Amino acid sequence: xxxxxxxxxxxxxxxxxxxxxxxxxxxxxxxxxxxxxxxxxxxxxxxxxxxxxxxxxxxxxxxxxxxxxxxxxxxxxxxxxxxxxxxxxxxxxxxxxxxxxxxxxxxxxxxxxxxxxxxxxxxxxxxxxxxxxxxxxxxxxxxxxxxxxxxxxxxxxxxxxxxxxxxxxxxxxxxxxxxxxxxxxxxxxxxxxxxxxxxxxxxxxxxxxxxxxxxxxxxxxxxxxxxxxxxxxxxxxxxxxxxxxxxxxxxxxxxxxxxxxxxxxxxxxxxxxxxxxxxxxxxxxxxxxxxxxxxxxxxxxxxxxxxxxxxxxxxxxxxxxxxxxxxxxxxxxxxxxxxxx
Ligand SMILES: [Fe+2]
Ligand SMILES: [Fe+2]
Numbered sequence: 001x002x003x004x005x006x007x008x009x010x011x012x013x014x015x016x017x018x019x020x021x022x023x024x025x026x027x028x029x030x031x032x033x034x035x036x037x038x039x040x041x042x043x044x045x046x047x048x049x050x051x052x053x054x055x056x057x058x059x060x061x062x063x064x065x066x067x068x069x070x071x072x073x074x075x076x077x078x079x080x081x082x083x084x085x086x087x088x089x090x091x092x093x094x095x096x097x098x099x100x101x102x103x104x105x106x107x108x109x110x111x112x113x114x115x116x117x118x119x120x121x122x123x124x125x126x127x128x129x130x131x132x133x134x135x136x137x138x139x140x141x142x143x144x145x146x147x148x149x150x151x152x153x154x155x156x157x158x159x160x161x162x163x164x165x166x167x168x169x170x171x172x173x174x175x176x177x178x179x180x181x182x183x184x185x186x187x188x189x190x191x192x193x194x195x196x197x198x199x200x201x202x203x204x205x206x207x208x209x210x211x212x213x214x215x216x217x218x219x220x221x222x223x224x225x226x227x228x229x230x231x232x233x234x235x236x237x238x239x240x241x242x243x244x245x246x247x248x249x250x251x252x253x254x255x256x257x258x259x260x261x262x263x264x265x266x267x268x269x270x271x272x273x274x275x276x277x278x279x280x281x282x283x284x285x286x287x288x289x290x291x292x293x294x295x296x297x298x299x300x301x302x303x304x305x306x307x308x309x310x311x312x313x314x315x316x317x318x319x320x321x322x323x324x325x326x327x328x329x330x331x332x333x334x335x336x337x338x339x340x341x
Contacts, residue, residue, distance in 0.1 A: 009186045010195055013159070021154075023200050026051045027096045031203065034089045044085060045077035048092065057095045057293070058088065064289040066124075087139030093202075094123065094146045095293065101153050103296035109164040110156045114243025116294035119146050121236035122229065123290075124283045128276060129232050133260045141228055144209040146290075147202075148229050151193025151210070152245065159185065170246045177246055178214060190214055217255025227256035231273050239277045241284060 030047055033039050049055055055076055062079045063072060073079045080088050098116065105112035123145030130138040155163040162184050169180045181188045194211035209225040212218055213233060216226035230253055236242065237249055254266040262269050 010191060013185065013187060013192070014195055020196070020199065021100055021157075023093075023100075024051065024054070024096050026054060027092055028201060030089055030092050031201070034085045035203070039085070041077060041080040041085075044080050044088065045075070048076045048080075048088070054092060054095065057099075058091055061091060061095065061289050061293075065286040066283075066289065068286070084139065086137055087142075090139040090143035094143050094290070097147060097150065098290065098293045101157075102294050105156065107156050107160045107164060109160075109167045110152075110245075111243045112153075112156075113295055115149070115152060115245070116242070117291060118236065118242030118244040119149055120287055120290045120294065121239070121241035121280070121284055122146070122148055122232050124287050125232035125235045125276075125280050126228050128280055128283055129228055129235065129273070132276060133228065133231075135224055135228050135260075140205070141225065141232075144206055144225055144229050145232050147193070147197065147206065148210055148213045148233065149189060149193065149244065150196060151189030151191065154192050154196055155181070155185070155189055167245060170248075174248070176248050176250065188214075214250055215253050216259065217253045223255070223259045227253075227259040230256045234270065235273055235276060235280055238274050239280055241280075 026047065030044070033044060033047055048058060058076060058079060059073060061067075062083060063069070067083065069082060073082055083091070101112070102116075103112070105115075123142040126141035126145035127138045129135070130141040135141055152163075155166070166177065166180045166184045169175055169183065170177055173180070175183070178188045178190070190211055190213060194207050197207040197210050205222060205225045208219065208222065209229045212223070212226035213229040216223045216230045219226060230250075233244070233250060234252065237244055252266060252270060254269075257264065257266060257269045264272075
């Protein structure tokens with residue numbers, strides 16, 4: 001995947017990471033279990049139930065307005081039946097990573113809560129676009145969106161001085177983050193993130209989504225998920241939800257449209273994607289339970305029903321990529337007809 005020089009740099013950088021963040025064993029086991037064709041819902045529920053905190057979080061989120069089930073999901077087994085294996089797996093993974101890196105940042109240059117709002121928005125946006133573009137695993141798309149920029153967390157946590165320099169150079173030289181990372185570190189957050197995902201033994205399509213979310217066209221096959229995350233990243237940046245670090249829109253890789261059979265001229269196709277902005281904002285309100293989790297807040301005050309109350313969504317700006325070199329376009333106005341209503 002990476003050329004030799006990069007491999008060496010990545011090795012040098014990652015070798016200096018001591019105490020690499022790990023995933024809870026139950027999550028690793030969950031992913032293996034769900035990937036096995038012989039697994040039953042009962043096995044999955046039994047495994048999740050061995051971790052009470054995870055069980056509580058999964059039930060809380062499964063009952064939140066984000067999933068919108070009219071009746072209360074009272075047990076993990078019920079959640080597995082209602083949501084399906086893939087969604088439960090993605091939910092468990094998302095919850096674990098959010099919790100692992102929740103709370104405020106220790107680096108003044110990096111707004112971790114804004115980062116999580118961006119990541120959650122990208123997850124919500126990916127799930128939304130999955131239904132619009134016909135991607136068959138919206139739960140997986142959600143997890144991929146949550147995780148796509150995880151490399152930034154690693155860089156911020158283990159290389160705070162260098163990452164501060166990256167952010168500084170983006171500001172002073174008007175650089176896109178990938179370019180600034182290359183200049184300062186010789187590596188990008190996509191590369192570091194995909195390395196971590198490999199260490200965590202995440203499924204290959206999630207590793208690829210993290211590695212190629214800024215350039216899905218570099219993949220010759222299985223590019224759907226990276227392409228989806230690429231477009232989801234554009235949509236939530238356009239809506240200015242969260243802080244993806246920096247003001248510049250990423251460069252658009254128009255291959256992302258071709259992956260989904262969209263043959264329109266890229267600008268027109270992107271405009272259609274932006275047309276889902278209002279819907280994204282509505283979905284974001286429902287995803288407030290995730291935002292609270294990222295803030296390190298425990299249970300919301302009165303969870304006396306099936307739904308959690310939609311909360312206020314914050315709206316800073318976004319981070320960058322390679323083909324669009326201009327600043328963020330005007331805020332969205334009105335709705336554009338969807339690719340799939
Ligand atoms: Fe990114
Ligand atoms: Fe991003």
